[in-house]
Amino acid sequence: MEKFIKNHQYNHINNQALNIVNAYSTIQDKKVIEAVKFSALEKITNEIYLDDEQETLIKHIVHLKEKEHIEQFLEGIIPYIIPFGPITEKSILKQFPKAKKLQLPNLQESNFSKLSYLSWFDTRAQRKYIIFEYKNGFKGFGGTFKPLYTKGICSLCNQLNDVGLFMARAKSGKETYVNRGNYICSDSDNCNAQITNLQYMEKFIETQLK
Numbered sequence: 001m002e003k004f005i006k007n008h009q010y011n012h013i014n015n016q017a018l019n020i021v022n023a024y025s026t027i028q029d030k031k032v033i034e035a036v037k038f039s040a041l042e043k044i045t046n047e048i049y050l051d052d053e054q055e056t057l058i059k060h061i062v063h064l065k066e067k068e069h070i071e072q073f074l075e076g077i078i079p080y081i082i083p084f085g086p087i088t089e090k091s092i093l094k095q096f097p098k099a100k101k102l103q104l105p106n107l108q109e110s111n112f113s114k115l116s117y118l119s120w121f122d123t124r125a126q127r128k129y130i131i132f133e134y135k136n137g138f139k140g141f142g143g144t145f146k147p148l149y150t151k152g153i154c155s156l157c158n159q160l161n162d163v164g165l166f167m168a169r170a171k172s173g174k175e176t177y178v179n180r181g182n183y184i185c186s187d188s189d190n191c192n193a194q195i196t197n198l199q200y201m202e203k204f205i206e207t208q209l210k
Contacts, residue, residue: 001053003082007116009048010074010081012196016040017061017070024065037062047197054080083112084133095131095140102129116195117156119188121145128166130188134205141208143168147186155182155204157194162186170208180208 005013023036041062050058057076064070089104096102105120118131128145131138144167152163163183170180182204185191195201 001057001080003080004050004054005048005077005080006082007084007114007192008195008198010077011193012047013044013058013061013077014070014074015196016044017064017073020061020064021067021070078113081113084115084118085112087112087118087131087138091138092131092140095138096129096142099125099127099129099142101125114189115192116198116201117188117192119191130166132201132205134202139205139209141168141205145184148183152183154185154191156184156201157191157196158200159185159191159194161190161194168208170210182207 017040020037020040023033027033027036041059044058044061045055048058057080060073060076064073087107089107092104093102099122101124103120103122103124105118110118117133119128121128126144127142129140129142131140145164146167147162147164149162151160153159154161154163162185164186165181166184167179167181169177184204
C-alpha cells in the first residue's frame with residue numbers, strides 16, 4: 001500500500017482516536033459510545049479520501065478502548081505518512097534570494113513525516129523563516145519573531161499555545177510594501193503536531209501574498 005496521509009491528517013486521526021478512548025472512560029451508555037466511534041470514523045473519511053484497502057486500515061480505530069491501543073494503532077499508520085517536501089538546501093535558498101549568508105536548518109535532523117511546514121530561526125540575522133507547500137510548490141516567508149511568553153491562538157494551527165509575533169514584509173501594491181504581523185507558536189514542532197487541517201495555514205499564506 002502506498003503512502004496516503006499527510007502530517008495534518010495523521011494528527012486528525014490521532015485526535016479522533018483520543019475521542020473514542022475518552023468516551024470509554026467517561027461515558028457509561030454503550031449506544032453513546034458507539035455513536036462516538038462511528039462519528040470519529042465519519043470525520044476521518046470526510047477529510048481524507050480512502051480507497052478500500054486504506055479504509056480497512058483506518059477502520060481499526062473503532063476497536064480502540066485504552067490509550068495503549070492508540071499507540072499500537074498509530075504505529076500501523078506511520079509508514080503511510082507522506083513526508084513534507086522533498087526539500088533541499090538549494091530549494092530553500094531559492095525561496096530567499098535576498099537573504100545574505102542565510103543560516104540553513106539542519107535538514108538531516110528534521111523528521112519530515114511530522115511536518116506540515118518547515119521553520120527555523122536564523123540566530124545571526126535574528127529572523128525566523130517558514131517554508132510551506134503551496135500550489136504544487138514551495139512558498140517561503142522570512143520575518144522578525146518576538147516571543148511574547150503568553151498564551152494565544154496560533155495563526156497556523158489555530159490552537160492555544162505559547163506564541164510570538166511574526167512580522168513579515170509583504171507586497172500591498174506593485175511597488176509598495178507593508179509589514180504584516182501574525183501570532184504563531186513559539187515551538188514550531190509542537191505547532192506541527194497540532195495542525196489537523198490546512199485552512200488556517202493557507203489563510204496565513206494568502207494574507208502574506210496580498
